[in-house]
Amino acid sequence: ISIALxxxxxxxxxxxxxxxxVWKSYLYQLQQEAPHPRRITCTSEVENRxxxxxxxxxxxxxxxxxxxxxxxxxxxxxxxESQRQPGTYTLALRFGNQTxxxxxxxxGKHFVGEKRFESIHDLVTDGLITLYIExxxxxxxxxxxxxxxxxxxxxxxxxxxxxxxxxxPVLKDLPDGKEEVALEERVSNTFLTSLxxxxxxxxxxxxxxxxxxxNFKVHTFRGPHWCEYCANFMWGLIAxxxxxxxxxxxVHKQCSKVVPDDCKPDLKHVKKVYSCDLTTLVxxxxxxxxxxxxxxxxxxxSRGLKSEGLYRVSGFSDLIEDVKLAFDRDGxxxxxxxxxxxxxNIITGALKLYFRDLPIPVITxxxxxxxxxxxxxxxxxxxxxxxxxxxxLLPPAHCETLRYLMAHLKRVTQHxxxxxxxxxxxxxxxxxxxxxxxxxxxxxALNDIRYQRQVVESLIxxxxxxx
Numbered sequence: 001i002s003i004a005l006x007x008x009x010x011x012x013x014x015x016x017x018x019x020x021x022v023w024k025s026y027l028y029q030l031q032q033e034a035p036h037p038r039r040i041t042c043t044s045e046v047e048n049r050x051x052x053x054x055x056x057x058x059x060x061x062x063x064x065x066x067x068x069x070x071x072x073x074x075x076x077x078x079x080x081e082s083q084r085q086p087g088t089y090t091l092a093l094r095f096g097n098q099t100x101x102x103x104x105x106x107x108g109k110h111f112v113g114e115k116r117f118e119s120i121h122d123l124v125t126d127g128l129i130t131l132y133i134e135x136x137x138x139x140x141x142x143x144x145x146x147x148x149x150x151x152x153x154x155x156x157x158x159x160x161x162x163x164x165x166x167x168x169p170v171l172k173d174l175p176d177g178k179e180e181v182a183l184e185e186r187v188s189n190t191f192l193t194s195l196x197x198x199x200x201x202x203x204x205x206x207x208x209x210x211x212x213x214x215n216f217k218v219h220t221f222r223g224p225h226w227c228e229y230c231a232n233f234m235w236g237l238i239a240x241x242x243x244x245x246x247x248x249x250x251v252h253k254q255c256s257k258v259v260p261d262d263c264k265p266d267l268k269h270v271k272k273v274y275s276c277d278l279t280t281l282v283x284x285x286x287x288x289x290x291x292x293x294x295x296x297x298x299x300x301x302s303r304g305l306k307s308e309g310l311y312r313v314s315g316f317s318d319l320i321e322d323v324k325l326a327f328d329r330d331g332x333x334x335x336x337x338x339x340x341x342x343x344x345n346i347i348t349g350a351l352k353l354y355f356r357d358l359p360i361p362v363i364t365x366x367x368x369x370x371x372x373x374x375x376x377x378x379x380x381x382x383x384x385x386x387x388x389x390x391x392x393l394l395p396p397a398h399c400e401t402l403r404y405l406m407a408h409l410k411r412v413t414q415h416x417x418x419x420x421x422x423x424x425x426x427x428x429x430x431x432x433x434x435x436x437x438x439x440x441x442x443x444x445a446l447n448d449i450r451y452q453r454q455v456v457e458s459l460i461x462x463x464x465x466x467x
Contacts, residue, residue, distance in 0.1 A: 023226045026140065027133060027233035034132035035075035035095065037124040042078075050089070052106050053079055056120060060086070063101065070094040077124050079104060093124060095131050102127075115239050126237040133235050144230040145258050210397045212246075212263040212279045216256045219243035229255040245269060246280050273327040275357045279397040289401045291332045296351040297408045299336050304344035305411065306418035311352070311429045315345035323350035324357075355433045362402050363455070365438035367393040375451040375458070387458060388466055402434070402459070403467040409460045427457035 041055040049057045058066070060081040070076040076094040081087075091102045091112060102112040109116035110123050117123040134141065220238040227234055227241060229251040234240040241252045246265040265284035270276060273292055281290050304310060323346060326334040336347055355362060363371055367390055374386035391399055409426050416422050431452030437445040459466060 024230075024232050027137060027235055028224060030133045030136055031129050031233065031235045034129045037121055037128060038073050038076045039121070040069050040072075040076050040078040050106070052110070053089075053120070057081075057089075063092075063099070066092040066101075067099045070099050075124075075128055077120075079120070091120075091124070093127065095128065096135065100131075115236075117238065122237055129236055141254075144227075144232050144252065145255055148229050148255070148258075149231040150229045150259065210279055210283055210395070211261045212265070212283050213261045214244040214249060214256070214259055214263040215246045215277075215280070216242040216251075217245050218253075219250070221250065225250055227252045227255055229259055246277075246284070273331060274324050274354055275359065277359055278362070278401060279395055282397045285331070289397070289404055290354070292327055292351065292354045293401055293404065295332070295334070295336060296347050296354075297404070299347050300344060300351075301408065301411065303338060304347070305415045307344050308418065308420055310344070310412060310419040310421050311348050311426060312421060313345050313348075315343055315347075315349035317349075319343070319346045320349040320353055323347065324353060327354075352429070352433050355430075361434060361436045362394075362398050362405075363435035364394060364398060365436070368435055368438055371435060371455045372448055372451045375454040383458060384462055384466065387455070387462075391466060399467075403463070405430075405434075406459045406463040406467065410463050413460065423457045423460040424453070426460060427453040427455075430456045 039054075039056045040058075042058045046057055046059040049059070056077065057079045058069070060083055061069075062083060066078060066080055069078060070092060071094070074094055074097075078092050080090050080092060082090055089104045091104045093100050093102065105111050107116075109118060110120055111117065112123065112127070115123075115126065117126065218239050219242055221234060221240050221243075225234045225240065226232065228249055232252070234250070234252060241250060242256050243250050244263060246269050247263045248266055248269055249259070249263070251259060263280075263283065265280050267284050270280060270284040273281060273290070278290060282288065285291060287294075300310070307313075319341060323334070323336055323341065326336070327350075336350070341347060361368075370390035370393060371387070374383055374390050377383040377386055391402075394402065409423075409430070412419065412421055412426065413423050431454075432449065434456060435452050437448050
């Protein structure tokens with residue numbers, strides 16, 4: 001590190017709001033050192049060469065012949081047809097002064113494992129990087145999840161007063177006698193990672209701290225990327241790790257197994273309201289309940305409690321779809337007032353549609369059997385006790401939404417003289433809306449309908465003691 005850069009960092013790295021992590025470059029250095037692919041071309045014309053292979057295809061040669069051809073250099077590779085199983089193909093690759101053989105597949109893309117590649121060259125490049133890193137740093141990789149940076153720059157820092165200090169370059173000892181100078185660089189707004197966003201978020205004291213698991217998906221990162229859990233480099237050409245589809249957190253696949261269930265969804269990743277996981281939505285918008293539920297119930301209670309057949313009578317489906325689109329487009333700024341939707345049944349229809357569209361119902365699949373079992377109990381006290389225990393199985397955001405809805409529906413029943421809707425009628429409407437049978441056969445699901453009704457009816461009637 002140059003003296004000038006050191007002094008610059010010493011003077012400038014004083015950030016009271018956010019302390020950037022020390023990104024570890026050891027694995028990145030190893031990737032740079034990995035052997036490069038060297039294609040061994042076949043000098044003669046080979047009959048029946050598959051169209052998706054090039055001159056690296058040598059036809060039906062033996063392992064010994066392949067070994068001899070590849071002995072010239074590390075990273076050398078060729079493809080041969082199996083002598084024992086004609087029609088199957090093997091990638092022969094020189095690594096660690098020996099020839100490794102991999103069964104090769106093609107389904108429009110080339111692969112030997114989970115990863116799929118556009119070209120054999122990319123597959124070999126990625127394979128050499130992986131083999132080199134996992135050979136050189138096996139012990140290092142096995143310990144990557146120990147003392148993660150995530151604990152220091154994640155949610156644990158949200159309510160902590162940052163200590164004013166100047167950060168100096170950190171010199172770390174690494175395996176194989178390597179040394180790494182990891183500089184804590186000031187991160188500009190342009191390059192805010194999901195981790196930086198998490199560390200600088202301000203929690204609303206009134207917002208419940210709902211737990212939410214991360215929604216990790218295998219991801220290909222363009223350019224060098226570092227794991228936001230362990231701070232180590234994410235090696236390889238493609239599918240180097242996983243990315244949370246809700247908050248954007250980037251981590252190694254193995255690190256994803258130990259990341260806490262504290263996803264903080266980012267609105268740029270949560271692009272709609274309907275069909276969005278309930279907990280994801282409330283965390284993204286920093287609310288106790290989905291805004292659809294609050295806004296629709298407020299509107300219904302302000303002008304619709306005495307409407308005959310409330311929730312039973314259907315609104316015009318095209319206008320219900322309009323309300324859905326308005327929420328997806330405008331969120332809490334959606335206008336569902338009487339000026340836009342005079343018929344209250346459009347609002348009740350939009351609320352019911354929101355619950356039906358949830359990927360995981362308000363009464364979750366995991367909790368479903370316990371609620372059905374409770375409904376089957378004939379003794380009133382036992383049923384209430386069983387329902388009370390079943391409610392504990394719901395995620396907090398689901399339970400809070402259900403509580404709010406049941407309190408509303410109870411107020412609806414208090415106007416039964418006008419709206420003709422009692423708890424039993426509302427149970428018929430909301431039973432299949434709030435709970436869906438998890439992968440049951442058609443006959444069992446049909447039999448469950450009456451128990452679904454009884455569950456909702458009991459929750460409405462006993463809302464004050466169950467929640």
